Amino acid sequence: MLAAWVLVVLSGVFTGLLTARTVERGLAVERAQWRSVAAQVTEDAVGSAATESASGLVWAKVRWTAPDGSAHTGQARVYAGTEAGTPVTVWTDRQGRLVTKPATASQAQTRSAMVGVLVGVSAAAVPFVGGRLVRGRLERHRMDQWDQEWARIGPRWGRTTS
Template sequence: MRGAKNAKKRLWRWRSNPLRRHDDIVEAWIVLAVWAFVGVGGAVAGTVTARAADVVFAQQRAERRPVRAVLLTSVPKSAVTGGAADDRRLATVRYPAPDGSSRSGLTRVDSGLSAGTSVMAWEDGRGHLVSEPPSAAAAGVEAAVLGTAAACAVAGAVLGAGAVARWRLDERRTALWGREWDLVGPQWGHRTG
């Protein structure tokens, strides 16, 4: 019984009522459209973004390969101890390109290594040094985070547009009430007992 009363309160703009204005119907359609776009648009944007990110990460894992590189310069030990900071630094290394030639470039290596040490580097199909591709699990998490962010961005934009539209309707209703009061107000003036 109580649920029926709550439903009637929530759906009052849709029922026939002599006090219902055209703006109330417009507002009801705006609210319905906003929530439909938040649900459907957010889900679609999130799914498309997550799948696109997952494809990119899979492509990176397929294209990039590890290579043995030789450190050309020594990398001093990091002064930060206790460990929250990343203990890797950029250093110059020499590595074999896919065509067999020898190249040099910058990559991140552990600190505290001396020149001539063999390190692992990652290169793409063109022989350029790149960062290590994310693992399948890390890529899945990152794709999910990106999809959630896209869904939230779409939902926020739609909710903001709906709030602006409802604010404009409120401004219009307030102006109409003011004009109606200007007509009716003088008829009520100074009639106290």
């Protein structure tokens, strides 16, 4: 049981820390490689109660020029009522494709910590459940041995020796 608990702690901590570090590193790469680009809305952004989010944003077609000079179009979230020709900021990757705004350093730390905890707990669950199964099997084996011993000794329990 001690070995199971050691595995639970070690697997949870190491897996969680490794995952958190990997997530944070990935988000740092996004921050370094993704760039904000000025784009223009190409059609009026009309929103309805069905298409509008709680923040008042709707999807609209936008056009932008990538760092290599190529023209691109895509869909971006803008405020309902934004007119065609209005400049907006979009985020692109190295190939000029639209991406979400990268996480700030503090958001990245929070995300990586949450993912690390979730993965660490999940990783620790494996040896924990395994230990519980082994413990249950050992307990059943011990109880079977006790029953066998009681079956052998029990009938002689009330006898007195003469």
